[in-house]
Amino acid sequence: MADELKKSLEGVLVAESSLSYIDGDEGRLCYRGYDIDDLARNASFEEVLYLLWHGELPDARELEAFESAMADERRLDDCVHRVVRDLAKADEEPMAALRSVVSTLSAYDPDAGADADDEAANVRKGRRITAKMPTALAAFTRIQNGDDPVAPRSDLDHAANFLYMLNGEVPDDVLAETFDTALVLHADHGLNASTFSATVTASTLADLHSAVTAAIGTLSGSLHGGANQDVIEMLKEVDDSEKDAREWVKDALAESRRVPGFGHRVYDVKDPRAKILGERSKTLGEAGEMRWYDYSTTIEKFLVEEKGLAPNVDFYSASTYYQMDIPVDIYTPIFAMSRAGGWVAHVLEQYTGNRLIRPRSRYVGPTDRSVPPLEDR
Numbered sequence: 452m453a454d455e456l457k458k459s460l461e462g463v464l465v466a467e468s469s470l471s472y473i474d475g476d477e478g479r480l481c482y483r484g485y486d487i488d489d490l491a492r493n494a495s496f497e498e499v500l501y502l503l504w505h506g507e508l509p510d511a512r513e514l515e516a517f518e519s520a521m522a523d524e525r526r527l528d529d530c531v532h533r534v535v536r537d538l539a540k541a542d543e544e545p546m547a548a549l550r551s552v553v554s555t556l557s558a559y560d561p562d563a564g565a566d567a568d569d570e571a572a573n574v575r576k577g578r579r580i581t582a583k584m585p586t587a588l589a590a591f592t593r594i595q596n597g598d599d600p601v602a603p604r605s606d607l608d609h610a611a612n613f614l615y616m617l618n619g620e621v622p623d624d625v626l627a628e629t630f631d632t633a634l635v636l637h638a639d640h641g642l643n644a645s646t647f648s649a650t651v652t653a654s655t656l657a658d659l660h661s662a663v664t665a666a667i668g669t670l671s672g673s674l675h676g677g678a679n680q681d682v683i684e685m686l687k688e689v690d691d692s693e694k695d696a697r698e699w700v701k702d703a704l705a706e707s708r709r710v711p712g713f714g715h716r717v718y719d720v721k722d723p724r725a726k727i728l729g730e731r732s733k734t735l736g737e738a739g740e741m742r743w744y745d746y747s748t749t750i751e752k753f754l755v756e757e758k759g760l761a762p763n764v765d766f767y768s769a770s771t772y773y774q775m776d777i778p779v780d781i782y783t784p785i786f787a788m789s790r791a792g793g794w795v796a797h798v799l800e801q802y803t804g805n806r807l808i809r810p811r812s813r814y815v816g817p818t819d820r821s822v823p824p825l826e827d828r
């Protein structure tokens with residue numbers, strides 16, 4: 452067995468996948484062979500989910516059936532609703548609440564207990580989890596704000612229905628399409644940390660709810676999904692500061708601060724998702740206030756020129772969501788709502804021809820010790 456140490460698994464190939472292809476040098480991302488730019492412009496989130504879970508884009512009849520099956524699963528069981536309410540009243544963090552709710556969903560899933568090799572049951576479970584996460588998140592947010600939850604509507608698509616449940620108003624086409632694009636862009640991204648976490652969990656033949664619950668916990672950290680919330684906090688700091696954005700970021704680097712939304716383990720150039728979200732952020736700015744987009748582009752220009760650091764997906768999702776009046780503390784849960792599609796797809800892939808994932812660590816602690824009597828320690 453090779454003893455070469457690969458700390459943090461950087462660059463290590465551990466699996467074969469036919470889900471997403473990433474070219475970090477060219478800044479290219481494809482889901483099942485379709486370029487992300489093409490999907491973002493020409494496919495809905497539901498079409499992308501179908502593509503990830505079933506391998507091909509749906510035809511019109513398949514899409515209609517899939518959209519209707521997703522819409523049918525939006526409602527939460529009363530017991531799950533009570534859990535959502537209790538978590539909101541306990542002032543739980545939104546990501547932690549989402550993690551607990553997904554874990555709870557397994558108790559009410561008619562396919563709970565299905566074997567890992569029952570692919571049809573696992574697709575149904577994945578559909579329920581993905582359909583119910585927005586309902587739980589919107590209800591949680593409204594209850595925390597002292598409002599009553601809004602029941603899902605089956606005549607709206609996944610993206611528009613979430614904004615409707617969050618705000619109690621049907622969104623206009625620009626908001627609904629922008630949000631749908633954001634969901635498409637976040638749906639999958641190779642073996643990122645949270646997806647790896649889901650895959651490791653699934654490799655023990657644990658169930659899908661366990662895998663998605665583990666993935667939500669992994670996504671919550673500031674080096675992964677948590678970065679989008681940090682970005683808007685930074686833009687707000689810039690806005691409150693006397694300095695211009697360029698000076699602000701220069702000083703932040705001088706204090707050895709990490710700039711959220713920049714850098715990536717896989718991309719050496721601008722993340723293709725950041726390009727598309729940057730366009731959306733600009734469009735929203737042109738219809739309202741340009742300053743959030745302007746701060747962002749100034750910071751991007753400075754960091755590219757001075758540090759060779761390019762923005763990742765979290766950088767422009769932040770100003771996009773902010774301009775859509777989405778509460779900042781649910782940016783990362785929204786990432787989870789979308790990435791659930793990828794987690795489910797990777798778990799299905801892992802279950803097919805599964806082998807336990809079990810790396811090793813090199814032991815560097817003391818050796819050959821013997822246990823002294825308690826009174827001698």
Ligand SMILES: CC(C)(COP(=O)(O)OP(=O)(O)OC[C@H]1O[C@@H](n2cnc3c(N)ncnc32)[C@H](O)[C@@H]1OP(=O)(O)O)[C@@H](O)C(=O)NCCC(=O)NCCS
Binds near residue numbers: 673676708713
């Ligand atoms: C994403 C991230 C964790 C990748 O990290 P990584 O591949 O382990 O890269 P490293 O942490 O080893 O960083 C490499 C170098 O770039 C610098 N760097 C990387 N990201 C940076 C950032 N956002 N701001 C400032 N410097 C950064 C590091 O300081 C390091 O410089 P050094 O070699 O002079 O010490 C890292 O870029 C980061 O922390 N980004 C901010 C958080 C973020 O946006 N996360 C979302 C990712 S989608």
